[in-house]
Amino acid sequence: MSSSSADVPDVAGSYRVCDTVVLFCIALACGVSVLALAVCFRRVFEQAGYAPGGAASASSGAAGRRRSSRRSGLAPSELAAIPKSTYRRCAVAGGWAQCAICLVVMPDGEVVRRLPACGHMFHVECIDTWLYSHPTCPLCRCDVGQDKV
Numbered sequence: 001m002s003s004s005s006a007d008v009p010d011v012a013g014s015y016r017v018c019d020t021v022v023l024f025c026i027a028l029a030c031g032v033s034v035l036a037l038a039v040c041f042r043r044v045f046e047q048a049g050y051a052p053g054g055a056a057s058a059s060s061g062a063a064g065r066r067r068s069s070r071r072s073g074l075a076p077s078e079l080a081a082i083p084k085s086t087y088r089r090c091a092v093a094g095g096w097a098q099c100a101i102c103l104v105v106m107p108d109g110e111v112v113r114r115l116p117a118c119g120h121m122f123h124v125e126c127i128d129t130w131l132y133s134h135p136t137c138p139l140c141r142c143d144v145g146q147d148k149v
């Protein structure tokens with residue numbers, strides 16, 4: 001009752017065509033995923049205003065128009081034109097007012113800015129920081145530089 005080597009199949013050296021196809025499909029899927037990710041990142045960076053390798057002049061005309069029409073925040077003179085006021089709870093119709101930027105409830109006597117275009121109210125420090133980099137209300141996105149008609 002000796003065991004013969006003919007009973008045990010030799011699996012160490014076997015390599016089937018099916019294994020090659022599976023490995024090829026995995027490599028292809030990885031390559032397509034990396035390519036798709038690179039395309040997505042490039043689009044995000046172009047929309048954010050970054051030109052790859054200084055190729056702003058070689059980029060498409062639409063991307064260049066988007067970059068040139070992009071406006072940063074309000075000028076200091078425009079920001080100073082928005083009036084400040086002191087918050088009083090009775091001035092708001094029911095309940096407490098809350099700054100939507102820092103999420104803190106406004107106590108009586110707090111200095112606030114009410115945006116003239118939409119009427120939303122924020123702490124002066126919060127809205128000034130926002131408006132230096134954005135020309136719109138953080139809640140409704142209306143243009144703060146234009147008064148309500």
